[in-house]
Amino acid sequence: AYSVFQRWEPQKPLYLVLLLLGIPALMASTVASDFTSISIAVVSTFFVYFGSIMLLAAGYRLSVLHPLANYPGPISNRLSSFWIVWVSSRGKKHRYYQELHGIYGDFVRTGPNELSVCDAQAIQDVLGAPGLPKGPAWDNRHPAGEVVPLLELRDTTEHAQRRKPWARALNSSGLKTFEPVVVDRVRELVKHLTLASEATDEVNFAMWMKAFSHSLTVPCRFDTDFEFMKRGGDTESIWPIFEDGMKAISVASYVSWLLPTVHAVMPMDHLIQRGVQITKKWVGERGQRGSSIKDLFYHLINEDGLESERPPLEAVAAEGILAVIAGSDTTATALTALFYYLLKNAEKLSKLRAEVDSHFARDEEPVDFGTLAGMEYLNACINEALRLYPAVMSGSQRQVPRGSGGKMIGSRFVPEGTSILIHTFSIHRDPRNFSHPDSFLPERWLVDGRPSDMKHNPEAFIPFSFGPQNCVGKNLAMMELRAVVASIVQRLNVSATAGSGLEQWEGDVKDWFITLLPPLHVRLQVR
Incomplete structure (x- = not known):
């Protein structure tokens, strides 16, 4: 399951349900006889399943094997995007990123797979012609079938x-x-x-x-x-x-x-x-x-x-x-x-x-x-x-x-x-x-x-x-x-x-x- 998330990043609801609920439910059903009750089997299986995924993700994101391992940034940001979600909800992302650049330099790892850049020489490479396409933050803002502005x-x-x-x-x-x-x-x-x-x-x-x-x-x-x-x-x-x-x-x-x-x-x-x-x-x-x-x-x-x-x-x-x-x-x-x-x-x-x-x-x-x-x-x-x-x-x-x-x-x-x-x-x-x-x-x-x-x-x-x-x-x-x-x-x-x-x-x-x-x-x- 972790390999699927890492490589393909599934977004369709059906795939997420199968990966996040279907697999652990199937696992729980196969080991239910080893527990005193089905509820304990379900809780234990889901705990092990999600705990394993989080440990694997954390280990990989903090390891030297990650493609962005050489870029500095707070451990909380390298582990997950949820800290940035919290900062953004308060409307303080501009100040927070500025503080990070003051601490870590021009290239900062602000998320597991995101970099923030404070380098004027990089403007042309990122935004200029032909430039780079927009990132995944722009995905899925509208229900499927709606026109994307x-x-x-x-x-x-x-x-x-x-x-x-x-x-x-x-x-x-x-x-x-x-x-x-x-x-x-x-x-x-x-x-x-x-x-x-x-x-x-x-x-x-x-x-x-x-x-x-x-x-x-x-x-x-x-x-x-x-x-x-x-x-x-x-x-x-x-x-x-x-x-x-x-x-x-x-x-x-x-x-x-x-x-x-x-x-x-x-x-x-x-x-x-x-x-x-x-x-x-x-x-x-x-x-x-x-x-x-x-x-x-x-x-x-x-x-x-x-x-x-x-x-x-x-x-x-x-x-x-x-x-x-x-x-x-x-x-x-x-x-x-x-x-x-x-x-x-x-x-x-x-x-x-x-x-x-x-x-x-x-x-x-x-x-x-x-x-x-x-x-x-x-x-x-x-x-x-x-x-x-x-x-x-x-x-x-x-x-x-x-x-x-x-x-x-x-x-x-x-x-x-x-x-x-x-x-x-x-x-x-x-x-x-x-x-x-x-x-x-x-x-x-x-x-x-x-x-x-x-x-x-x-x-x-x-x-x-x-x-x-x-x-x-x-x-x-x-x-x-x-x-x-x-x-x-x-x-x-x-x-x-x-x-x-x-x-x-x-x-x-x-x-x-x-x-x-x-x-x-x-x-x-x-x-």
């Missing part, structure tokens, strides 16, 4: 094909289509923040950034509006559906082999089911209504006629969930993190405001995207926030394909079948790549403003991942970030309050694949 595809050829409509929607021509939508939503955000500043002494800045990003993401994807800003937040409890789903997925990814059995035994999780239903509703309404712009749906449903056939509704709905999560929470994270650091560094905020005022008159909305793209300090502040808190802090798991013979990753040989990830949070905060890595220093991004002795490795900066599977919407995200930051800084004074909690704010950040930030309470005043 783009983000979770392990087949690199299929990924490249499915990415094409996304690329068309978000190329330079597509961005022009979205510009009026971005301007309209930024204008609405500033209006609601202004009203909030007059109505109360303290507002939850993080909530408003999330309301903005969702209010922008849905129209750009489905040409509809759920008026999150007008309602002052998520009055229909849509956000927790996706957030709780991401938390569950980030934890379950380490026992992905067990998920088919979970799906077979239990109906689809009610949160996931509701998320799918909501997205299908958006897709269905958008399909019936048509669109005034060439939104993402226009390309996904093949309204441009560039693909041979239209995809089914389920396929578009699967992509829709990805579009909402990837396009909204990531933007809200970057905006909230940036203003957190600006609140802690008043001189940086003053310098940023001076640059905005030098490019736009007080009666002029700062939404000229060409001008914004050329504003050095604005872009430096955004880059610095993305460096400190990238949207996906712990990276995306890849795997050295079985049968490949292994691969050189940087200066190290990694055996075939090994799961591997580039730990973005650790690389971004590595002093070998960036001097004073935990400090908010936008000047490091200025060629003329950066001290000559400051270490700055732009090749280690991968907030949108890297290579052929990087974030396809990064240019739209940057467009949104520039417009929002410039507009808020121009129109409003933002300051901390007694309830801002700046001292413990970073300790409350959660890593559940996407980055979830705690509330950020601020005082707003119209300039």
Whole structure:
């Protein structure tokens, strides 16, 4: 049984039942006559059976015979993935992996068959073209027969094909289509923040950034509006559906082999089911209504006629969930993190405001995207926030394909079948790549403003991942970030309050694949 698990990693429920229950049950029946009762025979047999499997697994994983024996890491991690499951459930994976790299070095064995890498030279080998396919952590997130969204595809050829409509929607021509939508939503955000500043002494800045990003993401994807800003937040409890789903997925990814059995035994999780239903509703309404712009749906449903056939509704709905999560929470994270650091560094905020005022008159909305793209300090502040808190802090798991013979990753040989990830949070905060890595220093991004002795490795900066599977919407995200930051800084004074909690704010950040930030309470005043 152990040899079967080790070599083939069976995942189908029937095979797991046979291996984990059928074999010990058969053994118990054959030795039952040697015991005083059948219950004692069953308990004893199962104890010996599972104890033997665990001892064999532990001995092999800790032995010099294991392919990853030469890679250091905690004994608990080398024995099992369950410690990482516990860490992930608490949302502290980003800090834990950073601590491991500080102790064990650039290559750390974080699981029985997984490596985490904190080496900028390895980025190209893992994520660059042709790169490595995604690892087993992406398996079995959906019941058998359901469409797998783009983000979770392990087949690199299929990924490249499915990415094409996304690329068309978000190329330079597509961005022009979205510009009026971005301007309209930024204008609405500033209006609601202004009203909030007059109505109360303290507002939850993080909530408003999330309301903005969702209010922008849905129209750009489905040409509809759920008026999150007008309602002052998520009055229909849509956000927790996706957030709780991401938390569950980030934890379950380490026992992905067990998920088919979970799906077979239990109906689809009610949160996931509701998320799918909501997205299908958006897709269905958008399909019936048509669109005034060439939104993402226009390309996904093949309204441009560039693909041979239209995809089914389920396929578009699967992509829709990805579009909402990837396009909204990531933007809200970057905006909230940036203003957190600006609140802690008043001189940086003053310098940023001076640059905005030098490019736009007080009666002029700062939404000229060409001008914004050329504003050095604005872009430096955004880059610095993305460096400190990238949207996906712990990276995306890849795997050295079985049968490949292994691969050189940087200066190290990694055996075939090994799961591997580039730990973005650790690389971004590595002093070998960036001097004073935990400090908010936008000047490091200025060629003329950066001290000559400051270490700055732009090749280690991968907030949108890297290579052929990087974030396809990064240019739209940057467009949104520039417009929002410039507009808020121009129109409003933002300051901390007694309830801002700046001292413990970073300790409350959660890593559940996407980055979830705690509330950020601020005082707003119209300039």
